[in-house]
Amino acid sequence: xxxxxxxxxREFDRDExxxxxxxxxxxxxxxxxxxxxxxxxxNISGPSLYGVFGDKRQLFMEAIDxxxxxxxxxxxxxxxxxxxxxxxxxKFFYEVVEYSTMSISGAKGCFLSSCxxxxxxxxxxxxxxxxxxxxxxxxxxxxxxxxxKARGVLPDTFPSKIRARLMFDLRQGLVFRARAGIxxxxxxxxxxxxxxxxxx
Amino acid sequence: xxxxxxxxxREFDRDExxxxxxxxxxxxxxxxxxxxxxxxxxNISGPSLYGVFGDKRQLFMEAIDxxxxxxxxxxxxxxxxxxxxxxxxxKFFYEVVEYSTMSISGAKGCFLSSCxxxxxxxxxxxxxxxxxxxxxxxxxxxxxxxxxKARGVLPDTFPSKIRARLMFDLRQGLVFRARAGIxxxxxxxxxxxxxxxxxx
DNA sequence: ATGGTTATATATCGATCGATACAAAACACG
DNA sequence: CGTGTTTTGTATCGATCGATATATAACCAT
Numbered sequence: 252x253x254x255x256x257x258x259x260x261r262e263f264d265r266d267e268x269x270x271x272x273x274x275x276x277x278x279x280x281x282x283x284x285x286x287x288x289x290x291x292x293x294n295i296s297g298p299s300l301y302g303v304f305g306d307k308r309q310l311f312m313e314a315i316d317x318x319x320x321x322x323x324x325x326x327x328x329x330x331x332x333x334x335x336x337x338x339x340x341x342k343f344f345y346e347v348v349e350y351s352t353m354s355i356s357g358a359k360g361c362f363l364s365s366c367x368x369x370x371x372x373x374x375x376x377x378x379x380x381x382x383x384x385x386x387x388x389x390x391x392x393x394x395x396x397x398x399x400k401a402r403g404v405l406p407d408t409f410p411s412k413i414r415a416r417l418m419f420d421l422r423q424g425l426v427f428r429a430r431a432g433i434x435x436x437x438x439x440x441x442x443x444x445x446x447x448x449x450x451x
Numbered sequence: 452x453x454x455x456x457x458x459x460x461r462e463f464d465r466d467e468x469x470x471x472x473x474x475x476x477x478x479x480x481x482x483x484x485x486x487x488x489x490x491x492x493x494n495i496s497g498p499s500l501y502g503v504f505g506d507k508r509q510l511f512m513e514a515i516d517x518x519x520x521x522x523x524x525x526x527x528x529x530x531x532x533x534x535x536x537x538x539x540x541x542k543f544f545y546e547v548v549e550y551s552t553m554s555i556s557g558a559k560g561c562f563l564s565s566c567x568x569x570x571x572x573x574x575x576x577x578x579x580x581x582x583x584x585x586x587x588x589x590x591x592x593x594x595x596x597x598x599x600k601a602r603g604v605l606p607d608t609f610p611s612k613i614r615a616r617l618m619f620d621l622r623q624g625l626v627f628r629a630r631a632g633i634x635x636x637x638x639x640x641x642x643x644x645x646x647x648x649x650x651x
Numbered sequence: 652a653t654g655g656t657t658a659t660a661t662a663t664c665g666a667t668c669g670a671t672a673c674a675a676a677a678c679a680c681g
Numbered sequence: 682c683g684t685g686t687t688t689t690g691t692a693t694c695g696a697t698c699g700a701t702a703t704a705t706a707a708c709c710a711t
Contacts, residue, residue, distance in 0.1 A: 258655085261657085280481075298661095298701075357572075368627060371559070372557075381631040381632070382632060382633060416624070420620055424623045425620070427564050430571050432582060444613050448648070457679050458679080459686080460678060461687085462688075485667080498690080499688070
């Protein structure tokens with residue numbers, strides 16, 4: 252069903268191009284990223300971009316989906332896979348600092364908060380995607396806490412939803428500081444305190 | 452020294468125009484705000500804008516200074532003036548929700564995190580202003596806590612710096628959600644929990 | 652091979668971008 | 682008044698914006 256048999260084959264990988272586009276948006280913002288910047292980073296021509304992704308807005312929306320649902324935010328993945336809950340929380344924040352200050356593309360901060368949020372009310376469809384991404388993140392964080400409660404590691408009284416949101420907010424603080432160019436070492440210094448707040 | 456005696460007098464108020472420009476940037480982002488949008492909102496002509504503010508980037512930098520050092524972020528003002536510390540913390544978060552969701556200009560979220568941060572690494576000079584604004588905010592928050600410790604209202608062991616940063620981060624979470632279009636009532640529901648975390 | 656189909660590269664579209672040239676207008680000072 | 686100075690409104694600049702028209706190239710089916 253998804254294989255096309257006719258026509259000239261595409262000469263680039265769709266996801267690679269999408270990832271490249273996302274990083275350009277991440278670094279320069281939606282309006283700050285020109286089609287010239289995008290096609291250069293994606294290593295494709297203008298017509299190829301339009302042929303595959305539609306237009307700039309649709310490309311952006313796909314980049315959001317790519318980030319939220321496929322690229323899988325690294326901190327979140329680590330938090331879900333690390334067995335020990337305290338280590339999981341610690342690694343979560345560590346990954347947040349890592350990916351928001353040391354990205355290869357030079358893009359600092361978080362794609363959602365430093366790029367997508369800016370055009371949330373201006374570009375049709377973006378607000379809904381952003382809302383969903385926030386909701387899903389809260390859900391995934393809370394789910395892990397609930398799992399630990401069921402396992403008896405966290406007390407039954409542990410307020411999973413509240414701590415999940417708290418964790419999300421602390422993350423926002425970190426990525427905002429990262430975007431402002433504050434050195435990783437200062438952000439790393441906050442991590443242990445953050446862990447204590449989440450689990451304490 | 453600051454009075455000019457010759458030439459045709461300016462027909463608009465500089466600060467009013469600056470405030471109007473800030474709100475346009477706030478809502479549409481730096482790159483998303485065209486000079487046409489700006490002059491329309493400021494109710495002045497193009498040459499007038501360039502004559503008084505230099506160029507778009509300088510206007511933006513002045514808008515940042517206006518926000519950080521003169522307009523005085525409302526939540527911060529309230530936090531510093533309310534006598535009772537618990538009420539001050541509560542009002543701080545309440546004001547954050549208020550001004551990040553119900554702005555007359557339609558701009559949601561926080562000017563610094565939803566607009567300025569996006570171009571932090573792209574526009575010369577912005578990163579330094581942003582760093583300074585973050586540092587100053589942390590300082591002002593911590594200072595109030597220290598004051599309450601000296602007054603004996605907060606215990607000597609109260610970690611002012613850590614709680615100040617925590618308050619800042621919780622604020623980032625709120626304004627990010629606000630920018631995403633999440634209803635004020637959901638944000639208001641988080642306030643009491645936030646107060647408990649800060650002072651508990 | 653031939654026809655159908657899709658992707659590519661080149662070249663460029665009209666619109667809008669940020670920024671100015673210019674001259675008339677409005678003040679202070681003589 | 683006339684002169685100098687600054688702001689204003691109009692009109693427009695070259696550059697860049699997002700987006701396409703066109704023709705060629707590369708594949709599949711027959």
